[in-house]
Amino acid sequence: MNTGTQDFLPLLGTDFVEFYVGNAKQAAHYYKTAFGYEGLAYSGPETGDREKVSYVLKQDKVRLILTTALHPDHPIAQHTNFHGDGVKTIALTVNDARDAFHQTTSRGAKSFMEPKEMSDEHGTVVMSGIHIYGDTVHLFVERKNYNGIFLPGFRELKSEYNPASVGLKYIDHCVGNVGWNEMNPWVKFYEDVMGFKNILTFDDKQISTEYSALMSKVMSNGNGYVKFPINEPAKGKKKSQVEEYLDFYGGPGVQHIAIATDNIMDTVIKLRSRGVEFLQVPGTYYDDLAKRVGPIEEDIDMLRPLGILVDRDDEGYLLQIFTKPVEDRPTIFYEIIQRRGAKSFGAGNFKALFEALEREQGLRGNL
Numbered sequence: 001m002n003t004g005t006q007d008f009l010p011l012l013g014t015d016f017v018e019f020y021v022g023n024a025k026q027a028a029h030y031y032k033t034a035f036g037y038e039g040l041a042y043s044g045p046e047t048g049d050r051e052k053v054s055y056v057l058k059q060d061k062v063r064l065i066l067t068t069a070l071h072p073d074h075p076i077a078q079h080t081n082f083h084g085d086g087v088k089t090i091a092l093t094v095n096d097a098r099d100a101f102h103q104t105t106s107r108g109a110k111s112f113m114e115p116k117e118m119s120d121e122h123g124t125v126v127m128s129g130i131h132i133y134g135d136t137v138h139l140f141v142e143r144k145n146y147n148g149i150f151l152p153g154f155r156e157l158k159s160e161y162n163p164a165s166v167g168l169k170y171i172d173h174c175v176g177n178v179g180w181n182e183m184n185p186w187v188k189f190y191e192d193v194m195g196f197k198n199i200l201t202f203d204d205k206q207i208s209t210e211y212s213a214l215m216s217k218v219m220s221n222g223n224g225y226v227k228f229p230i231n232e233p234a235k236g237k238k239k240s241q242v243e244e245y246l247d248f249y250g251g252p253g254v255q256h257i258a259i260a261t262d263n264i265m266d267t268v269i270k271l272r273s274r275g276v277e278f279l280q281v282p283g284t285y286y287d288d289l290a291k292r293v294g295p296i297e298e299d300i301d302m303l304r305p306l307g308i309l310v311d312r313d314d315e316g317y318l319l320q321i322f323t324k325p326v327e328d329r330p331t332i333f334y335e336i337i338q339r340r341g342a343k344s345f346g347a348g349n350f351k352a353l354f355e356a357l358e359r360e361q362g363l364r365g366n367l
């Protein structure tokens with residue numbers, strides 16, 4: 001995806017995703033038990049932070065931080081009160097956090113954190129940050145001169161309770177929901193301010209059911225390591241799923257995080273056995289699947305009971321499945337994805353998926 005011009009914001013990948021939550025201790029237990037994460041690092045009063053606690057979890061290359069404020073007037077407590085549990089930060093690893101800050105703010109990004117150096121006996125990390133949609137931010141993390149377990153200020157998180165991994169490997173993409181007529185301005189933000197390219201576009205004709213619709217554009221950075229689809233609601237006979245999200249999150253935010261596995265059947269069997277709930281498409285989805293996607297390595301009769309979906313593009317195929325929201329509010333959910341050549345996002349599954357989603361929306365009385 002090299003365009004020949006120099007990438008002014010070279011990204012090495014997703015560094016971590018930070019959630020602001022109501023109870024980080026319990027959220028950490030959930031992510032370990034249900035999704036197979038392991039404890040990595042911790043900060044809180046015991047490490048000298050009297051304002052908040054953070055649990056850092058990891059699974060292969062995926063790192064999550066779960067953070068809770070210790071006092072009701074803390075901005076993190078207000079964030080959680082307003083949005084419910086949700087993603088505050090999508091952190092990106094860079095070689096030069098000062099330059100990343102300069103490049104983006106000089107192109108119009110609003111500063112969230114001026115470049116800040118943090119050191120301990122393991123070295124130095126430089127971080128900076130900018131605002132994106134809603135109350136969400138990007139942090140730029142420069143850790144090339146650091147060899148500690150996570151970041152200065154954190155200690156190792158050890159536990160006797162260590163459920164096995166479910167095979168999650170890395171973050172494939174993070175999707176943002178923005179408001180009416182806000183998709184294109186955010187597309188332009190990622191183009192102008194971050195040097196991303198629009199690699200795929202879905203209009204409301206492609207992403208609609210009989211009742212509701214949305215539009216989506218996929219933004220990718222220069223090396224393709226970081227992909228951010230941006231959704232906005234579109235008009236239908238009933239309420240768009242994006243609108244339901246905006247109502248309950250209180251504005252734009254991260255809708256889903258797609259995490260890659262290289263054995264989706266094994267991963268989904270494990271997730272289901274640990275209580276993770278998935279959207280269920282009708283059994284008829286599988287009746288014409290072989291005809292629609294052609295030969296695949298997996299046995300369709302085994303995909304069917306697991307609810308795993310398949311789609312094909314010019315370069316190969318992919319398998320994917322979506323969880324139900326993992327919060328009480330119908331906001332953030334996860335996608336589990338296995339790519340077998342395909343670089344797309346499963347457009348062939350949108351209709352079946354959105355019909356499944358609308359059934360859930362209907363049950364919540366939000367359609």
Ligand code: FE2
Pocket residue numbers: 173175256258335345
């Ligand atoms: Fe996705």
